[in-house]
Amino acid sequence: MTTIPLGIHDLSFATTHYALDHAVLAERLGVDPDKFYLGIGQDKMSVAAADEDIVTIAAAAAQPILERNGVDNIRTVLLATESGVDQSKAAGLYLHPLIGLPNTARVVELKQACYGGTAGLQFAAGLIARDPSQRVLVIAADIAKYELDSPGEPTQGAAAVAMLVSADPAILRLEPHSGLYSADIMDFWRPNYRTAAMVDGKTSVNAYQKATQEAWTDYRRRGGRDLTEFAAFCYHQPFTKMAYKAHRHLLESQGHTADPAEIDAVIRHTTSYNRTVGNSYTASLYLGLASLLDNADDLTGKPLAFISYGSGSVAEFFSGTVEPGYREHLRTEANRQAIETRAPLDYDHYRELHEAQSPSDGMYHATPEETGRPFRLAAISGHKRIYESR
Ligand code: COA
Numbered sequence: 001m002t003t004i005p006l007g008i009h010d011l012s013f014a015t016t017h018y019a020l021d022h023a024v025l026a027e028r029l030g031v032d033p034d035k036f037y038l039g040i041g042q043d044k045m046s047v048a049a050a051d052e053d054i055v056t057i058a059a060a061a062a063q064p065i066l067e068r069n070g071v072d073n074i075r076t077v078l079l080a081t082e083s084g085v086d087q088s089k090a091a092g093l094y095l096h097p098l099i100g101l102p103n104t105a106r107v108v109e110l111k112q113a114c115y116g117g118t119a120g121l122q123f124a125a126g127l128i129a130r131d132p133s134q135r136v137l138v139i140a141a142d143i144a145k146y147e148l149d150s151p152g153e154p155t156q157g158a159a160a161v162a163m164l165v166s167a168d169p170a171i172l173r174l175e176p177h178s179g180l181y182s183a184d185i186m187d188f189w190r191p192n193y194r195t196a197a198m199v200d201g202k203t204s205v206n207a208y209q210k211a212t213q214e215a216w217t218d219y220r221r222r223g224g225r226d227l228t229e230f231a232a233f234c235y236h237q238p239f240t241k242m243a244y245k246a247h248r249h250l251l252e253s254q255g256h257t258a259d260p261a262e263i264d265a266v267i268r269h270t271t272s273y274n275r276t277v278g279n280s281y282t283a284s285l286y287l288g289l290a291s292l293l294d295n296a297d298d299l300t301g302k303p304l305a306f307i308s309y310g311s312g313s314v315a316e317f318f319s320g321t322v323e324p325g326y327r328e329h330l331r332t333e334a335n336r337q338a339i340e341t342r343a344p345l346d347y348d349h350y351r352e353l354h355e356a357q358s359p360s361d362g363m364y365h366a367t368p369e370e371t372g373r374p375f376r377l378a379a380i381s382g383h384k385r386i387y388e389s390r
Contacts, residue, residue: 003176006128007169007320008121009135010069012331013290014060015159015277016143017049017371019342020350025154028347036154041240041271045278046158047345048143049370050353054081054160055091055387056375058141059098061160063374064331065137069164071102075134076127079109080116080282082190082310083143085385092139098375098389105137113188114236115310116140117161117282122316124165125174132167139163142281145196148354152199155239157278161286170329171293172304172320179219179317181211188311195357204311208242209249211315212307216250219317227254230319231302232266234288236309238279240271243288246307269296276339282310293322294332300324343372 021044026033036042048057058079079092090109095101110116110123117140124136141160146152187204190197212235216227227250235243244267248258270288272295274280280287285308293299299322309315345353359365364381378388 004129004132004167005169005173006125006132006167007165007174008163008172009166009169010065010164010329011161011171011286011290012061012064013159013161013283013287013335013338014057014373015046015338015342016052016057017343017373018047018345019044019276020047020345022154024347029149039241040154041244042154042275042278044276045154045156046280046342047156047350047353048158050356051367051369051376051378052371052373053085053377054083054141054143055085055094055385056371056373056377057158057160058091058139058162059095059375059389060373061141062095062137062139062162063099064334065162065164066099066101071100073133073135074102074137075105076124076136077101077105077107077139078120078123078136079107079139079141080111080120081109081141082111082113082116082281083145084109084111087192091141094385094387098387112314113310113312114238114281114284115308115314115316117286118306118308118316121163121165121174122178128165128167135164135166137162138165140282140286142283144279144281145354146199147196148351151201152197155279157280159277159280159283159287161283161290163286169323171323171326172289173323175303175319175321177219177222177224177319179215179217179222179224180315181214181218182314183211185311185313187313205242205245207311207313208309209246211309211313212246212250212317213253215307215315215317224317225303225319227251227256229303230266230305231299232270232292232296233305233307234270234285234292235267235307236285237271237274237288238284240274243267243271273335273339290335293326293330294335298327300326
């Protein structure tokens with residue numbers, strides 16, 4: 001097993017122009033807002049404007065990384081998404097003119113529900129282990145969409161996280177151990193003809209917990225750390241309460257006492273951004289990492305656990321340690337700005353955006369100018385998506 005130091009050198013995230021407050025949704029659905037605030041642990045959710053999609057938020061997440069680090073030796077760009085814009089072309093290719101991706105990099109799109117970002121990170125680690133002079137840009141970008149008036153509706157959201165993966169990382173060094181669990185299960189899926197996901201919510205919660213336990217067992221069998229060693233646990237967060245549920249399940253399955261205060265201490269800081277952004281599918285786990293790094297006391301040298309789950313399903317338990325000096329490389333102010341500058345959305349407009357269909361006639365269709373963010377989908381014409389930056 002190779003042990004050269006490699007991991008996350010830089011991390012940046014972006015979200016959409018709009019945010020819908022869960023109080024608005026609760027009133028409309030006639031439910032107690034505490035079901036959302038306390039029951040699932042969500043306050044708001046990011047909603048894409050008419051001229052936003054996963055390409056525009058991926059560009060916004062990745063641009064600051066290229067500005068800070070340049071493009072030299074970025075030989076691979078891996079974009080993970082389950083809300084892609086094309087069945088054939090990789091979404092990352094639209095980023096070339098928008099943010100100046102190098103032409104001397106392979107660009108590929110990855111898919112396995114919410115697990116795709118972790119696949120990107122691990123594939124990047126493999127490429128760097130082979131040639132430590134190379135760097136890999138991993139982007140996880142998603143817009144989560146469930147049916148209106150369905151139980152999944154309050155667990156929508158959107159975000160993109162971009163990570164520069166390299167040798168001698170400035171933020172997080174990945175550890176070599178990793179535990180895996182995959183199984184064929186229909187807990188969440190989206191057939192090609194649908195824009196909103198199909199989900200069996202209760203099955204997915206149970207499948208997530210079982211997969212976490214199995215991936216942990218595999219991680220330990222392969223020589224990973226003990227549960228008591230971790231300073232924090234970054235879980236995939238379809239809704240933030242899920243991280244608490246999964247951690248309690250994991251502790252109990254290993255014969256530990258699941259003390260609520262102790263669980264809160266190792267989970268709380270990972271949930272601040274997800275509480276207000278909502279489910280960002282592939283990006284969710286890494287948004288949890290950004291939230292932890294920005295909000296927790298000094299984590300230098302501390303081991304962190306990562307639990308990635310993608311319905312269908314694949315789970316991975318892996319770990320990393322926080323590098324000395326990591327705080328100088330964080331983007332805390334920009335991250336808070338991305339969240340705080342979202343425009344509030346009223347219910348009628350939210351519903352209109354949700355119900356909008358992509359044109360399929362091949363004619364020129366200008367997109368309504370809505371977003372105040374740096375990149376927008378300007379039009380769809382001749383079945384091509386036309387993006388612009390400003
Ligand atoms: N105050 C406080 N808590 C309340 C409440 C209130 N007024 N009303 C309900 N709750 C609690 C419930 O007790 C429950 O808590 P628990 O999970 O600890 O038992 C929680 O809120 C959710 O209520 P529930 O009735 O189970 O919600 P639901 O049937 O509407 O659906 C999901 C919940 C998660 C199944 C649904 O949002 C969903 O399908 N989400 C998409 C799939 C998903 O995210 N899966 C996760 C794994 S990938």
